[in-house]
Structures are given as C-alpha cells and as structure tokens.
Amino acid sequence: MAKTLTQEFTKGLWQEIPPFRLVLGLCPALGVTTTVQNGVGMGLATTFVLVCANLLVSVLRKVIPAKVRIACFIVVIATFVTLVGMLMQAFTYPLYGMLGIFIPLIVVNCIVLGRAEAFAYKNPVLPSIADGLGIGLGFTMALGALGAVREVIGTGCFTVPFGPTLTILSADWYTPFAFMVQAPGAFIGLGLMLCLMNLVPSK
Amino acid sequence: MGDIIVLIISCIFVNNILLAQFLGNCPFLGTSKKLETALGMAMAVIFVLVMAGAITWIVQYFILDKFKLEYLQTIAFILVIASLVQFVEMFLKKSIPGLYAGLGIFLPLITTNCAVFGVCIINMKEGYGFLETLVSSFAYAAGFGLALILFAGVRERIILARVPKPLQDTSIGLITAGVLALAFMGFKGMV
C-alpha cells in the first residue's frame, strides 16, 4: 500500500484506464463519442463527479456505517451529478444539449460507484482525490480518442474541444464513412481499440 | 390503439435500448456469455423496469412537479430504483422462492443498470402519460431482453471458434454487438 500520490494518479491514465483496462462505463463511451468534443466533455463531467464523490466519501468514510454505505454513495454521487448538470446548462448549454440524457446517467456509471466502493471508502483524502482525478482523466482521454477516430473517419472533420471544427479529410477526395458515427460503428470502433490496447502490454 | 402499437414497435426494434441508445451495456456484455443467464437477466429487467417506470411516473407528477422540485429528478429516481430493487429482492425471497432462485442473483446488478434509470428518464422527457409509460417501459425492457438473448446465442457459438488472442472476450463481444446493431438498423425505416 506504499504507493505515492503520483502513482495513484498515473495508474488511471494507463494501467487501469477505463473503459479499456477497467471494462466499466461502456454506455457513455459508446453513446456520446460521435465527436471529439462530446467525448471530452462527457469525460470532464465524469471527472468532476468522480473527484468530488471520492473526496466526500473519503472524508466521511469513518462516519458512514458499512451497512448503508451504498445508499450513502448513491446520494453523494447523485448530488454531484445534478450539480454538474446545472453547471453545464448554465455555462455550456449546446454541449449539454448534445450529451442530453447521458449526463444524469453518470449516476449509474459503474466507474464512479466502483471507485467510491473500492478506493475512496478505504483510503485517506489525498490519495482518493488523486485516484479520482487519474481515473477521470484517463476516461476523458479514452473517450476523446474514440471520438476522434469515429469523427475523422465518419465525417472527415475534427472538432477541437471547445474550439472550431477542422476539416482533416477533404470532401474532394474522401467520402465520409458515415457508418462510424452511427450506432454499429460505436461498438466496432470500441472493440477494435480494445483489441489494439490488448496488443500493448500493460506495464 | 394504433399509437400504442407504433410505440411498442419503436421501443423494441427501432430505438432498441441496447443497440440504438447504448444503455445497459455493462450487464449486456457481462451476462451474455450463457443463454441461461441472459434469459434470467432479461426477465429480471422486464420485471423491475415496468415497476420502476410506474413508480417514477407517480413520483414525477405527484411529488416533483407539484412541489417544483424537478431538479431533484436524478437523485429521486435513483433512490426509488435502488430501494425498489432491494424491496423486490426481499419480497421474492420470502414469498416466491421459486422466482427468487431464478432472478435473485441478477437483482442487485439492476440498480446500476443504466437501462432501467435511462428508460425512466426517457419516459419523463417524452412526456408520456401513465399508460404510455407502462407500455414503453415494458417494450424497452423486452427490446433489451431480445437483444441480450440474441447476443448470448451468438456468443455461445463464438466460444467454439478460434479468436485471435488480442480480440478475445470483450473485444470480440463488442464487434459482434456492432454487427447485431447493424442488423437492427434495418428496422429504422419501419416507423
């Protein structure tokens, strides 16, 4: 257990990166990654909830009785999810519109509940924050990467998160393979990325 | 009546919760390795989702809307679902042990099944009446079950095939699901 804070943070970025190594949180990974921006936005919203929930659960870990811990986690997580939904509506309304139902669904994202149960409930505050931040940013990277693959192949464009949309593959010679931005493309894209990740050893 | 039939078809096939709306994928990949488990999960989801749909509808219109607490929707619904699942589990254990033996182990998994929570939210977003809510909850759950059972059937065969090592397990599962989703896209023009 003698891991340093840096180790707790970086494990989420590679060794345990969701949803590749830690096969959790597939629904948002499949549902919102039609563009890079949506993927990154979803990842950041999840990171916010992860860090806040981990922090609070860790602070309260001695107070929360073991028998009702899941109920307590759910209340904490649902509160932060509602909060992030309100903030996104107030400041990034178009993005909120794109992500739609997947924002309230962070509440049932197994990653968040999983980290509260497996990590924050057993560890002090600082490592818990580092863990939440690492896993969250890893998730953001993964969603951004999947979004990039799907968007570039599917539409020929690349949306810089919170910036302009760039045309990567010119329509003059590239016919967008729209399959990738539709439902089946999500499954197949994620499956192939998972396969690539399996080719690289985890250490 | 015609509207209800359209609703049922669109919820089961066109907007299939798993393959078109991407909700409930964790249990989809987790419980689809065997046909038998898939059948149990499908039944448990239908059972819980219809009840959850009805209760969340009542909570939304008689509590949240009435007292202007719409912003508490997320927290209220997830608590309703979590306690409902717990309650159903206790009830089945005591009263109908036969059914409990079949569905029991799947019930705790349902709390974090985003299909249940997602459908409740979709029902509210679409502004369905009580009857429509019941119908759509059932139809979405049936669509979930259909996709799950079809997928489990395919997966039982994949085990017999020689899959390259990096593609094994979840990876090939996702790609198979993609092909299945492609087949379901054929229903798009139906309604």
Place this chain on the structure above:
Amino acid sequence: MNDMVKMVVVLTLLAAASGFLLSFAEQKTAPLIEMQVLNNEQWPTLQTIFKDADNLDTLVDQRFKIDLGDDENVTIFPGVYNGEPKAVAFEAKSTGFGGPLGVMVAVNLDTDEMVAIGVTVSQETPGFGSRAKDEPDLANQFKGLGLLQSFSVKADGGDIDAITGATVTSRAVCAAVTSAGETYKSIKPEILEKVKAI
C-alpha cells in the same frame, strides 16, 4: 440498536445536506440557464422572424412575462416596426415525432395575422422532420394567416401542405400554432397593456 440509529441519522443528514446544496445551486443557476436557453434556442428563431423589426438588437431585453395561471407563464418578445410596437412573438409547444417541439409565433397586434413563425426546438428525424426547422416551406405557409383559428394539414382536412415524409412533425407544428392562438386570445388585453410601455 445503536447501529440502527446511526444509519438513520447519517442517511438523513446526508440527504438533507444534498437537498440544501442543490436548492441553493438551483437558485443560483436558474437565471443563467434561462439566458442560455434564450441565446441558443429562441434567439436564432427570433432573428429570422423579426428580421425587419427596428428593435432587433434590443427585443430580448424588452421581453416580459405574462401569467397564464396554474404557475405557468409565457415570455413575450415585442417587435417594433416604424417606431411602434406592432407585433409580439412568443413560443408554443407541442409534441412531434422525436419529442418536444417548440414554435415561435410572431403576430401582428392590429390585424391578429401572423407575421412569421419559426421552429425553435426540435428533435425530429434529420432529413425528414428536421426540415420543419431547416427549410422555410412549412413555416412560410402560415405567413399572413389569421392566428385566431385552428390549423391542420391537408390530410386531416386543413389547408397546410405537410412536409413530404414528415406528416407527424407537420401536424405538431399546426397543433403548436393552434395552441398559440388560444393563448393569444386569452392574454391579448394584457399584451396590449404591456406593450404600451415600450
């Protein structure tokens, strides 16, 4: 027993804290969210339907609300032509094929005729229902018609040509405009009262 009490106390406190935090956040973000909805949904439509109005730059700030009873209200945007507030626009809702559908209706206060209409929110199928918002064919048919009547598509015995392949959406637009007419009938005296101040 002690455990039981602790469980109940912890859960209750947690739920209370969460409710308190969220109601506070709701109060703080509600006006910001309203502005966002205004900028992203209503403003683009207002720009097209009031494109000839003199007060295009200020009409959002000149908006006012009218109470409809049952805790509901409608936001009215006044349009000034030749120095006088001749028209008002407001939004009416109905349900389309893919979910809620909003239509902004601008009406001439002297003649009760529609200046223009435009779809604000829609989740209709791209390429079919979405044409109600993206193409002017459907909306243009309402121009100049009296608002105080009910509208329906030709298939239902009315006068409006539905968009090919999007009858449900076209019906929803008709329903929204019809309900806008009913709202307008009941609040016209109040509107006339309020626009005097502009």
